[in-house]
Amino acid sequence: MIIVRLGLLLALAGAMGILFGGLMIPFTSGGWVFVAAAAGIAAGAVWASRGRPDLAVLPVAVCVLVSTQIVYDIALVGRSWRNWSFADKPLLVAGAGLVVALIGSLLLCKRPPVVDSSSIDRCPKCARTVSADTRLCGYCGFATRRYRAGR
Numbered sequence: 001m002i003i004v005r006l007g008l009l010l011a012l013a014g015a016m017g018i019l020f021g022g023l024m025i026p027f028t029s030g031g032w033v034f035v036a037a038a039a040g041i042a043a044g045a046v047w048a049s050r051g052r053p054d055l056a057v058l059p060v061a062v063c064v065l066v067s068t069q070i071v072y073d074i075a076l077v078g079r080s081w082r083n084w085s086f087a088d089k090p091l092l093v094a095g096a097g098l099v100v101a102l103i104g105s106l107l108l109c110k111r112p113p114v115v116d117s118s119s120i121d122r123c124p125k126c127a128r129t130v131s132a133d134t135r136l137c138g139y140c141g142f143a144t145r146r147y148r149a150g151r
Helices: 001-024 031-049 057-077 087-109 144-150
Strands: 120-122 129-132
Touching: 001 031, 001 057, 031 057, 031 087, 057 087, 087 120
Parallel strands: none
Antiparallel strands: 120 129
16 A cells, blocks of 8 residues: 555656646647646546556556657757756756656556455454454454354
8 A cells, every 4th residue: 555655646746847847848839748748647646546556557658658758859959968958957857757757657557466365254243354364353353263163
């Protein structure tokens, strides 16, 4: 659960970085792409964190698409990495946000472990799920092993 929360936090922080970078670029020059991508990453991350791991690929795909836009904008400007001016800072902000969002999105892609159904049992008293080899129910304290032995 902590990996999902950390992934959501990183994905949302990265989306905010991409949003800030996109707001520094005029919309007519392609800033709208970054704003739309930030919204897509944030929405996909929230959906994936709420129990829909099949949708976790959406923020990753949006991150990849935004990275192509950043690389295209850098190649279009034609400057080397050493000669960046203040006008290129939005691309740096969006790029840093992209890296953070991609890390968070990849953490959200982690699937929950598959539990073998033969190792799960229910407590006869409170009907909570417990491991098949536990002696006492962790919720109500019922002696599940003694109950199973007496069946």
